Amino acid sequence: MKYLVMVQGTQADYEGMRGKPSPGSPAWSEAELAAMYAYMGAISNDLSETGELVDAQGLAEPARTRLVTAGEDGKPVITDGPYSETKELMAGYWVLECESLERVTEIAARVTRCPGPEGITDYPVVIRPILDGAGDI
Structure with missing residues (x-):
């Protein structure tokens, strides 16, 4: 079965990686x-x-996000990020083909042990099965 394994972060976390600390998001050294x-x-x-x-990819910071929704007149409404109402967003992901939920959970547990500076926020690693077709819902 295929699984999406997601790591989360905030705009403040990306800022911390650039050396700009804030509460819960310390500055990272090189x-x-x-x-x-x-x-x-x-x-x-x-x-x-x-x-x-x-597949595996890291994602750009939330400030580079764009939302497209349908307006009342049917025309697209485009909004750039970041969004103050959003707590965490996906910061990166893996798409994995694993034999079992137990195996992908082992991998996610390994991801949680990623090193970082003292005081960093520990976000959960999210596992979502990827559906094979419409009959899987």
Whole structure:
């Protein structure tokens, strides 16, 4: 079965990675950033070697987000981010092909051990099964 494994973050977390701290989002050093990227890269490399990796990507900061909705007149309404009402957004993901929910849960548990600076917010890693077709709902 395929699964979407998501890591979360906020605009403040991206700012912290650029050295601009705020409560719950400390400034990252270059060494801490390098350790985080190396850790996440190693996970992707391991999953590629096992044949479980379908895709993996980090996402741009929430400030670069755009929402498109339908207006009352049917024309699109376009809004740029970030959004103060949004707490966490997806910061990156893996699409995995795993034999079981237990296996993908093991992988998510490994993701939770990613290194970072003292005081960083620990977000849950989200696992969502990917449906094969309309009959799976």
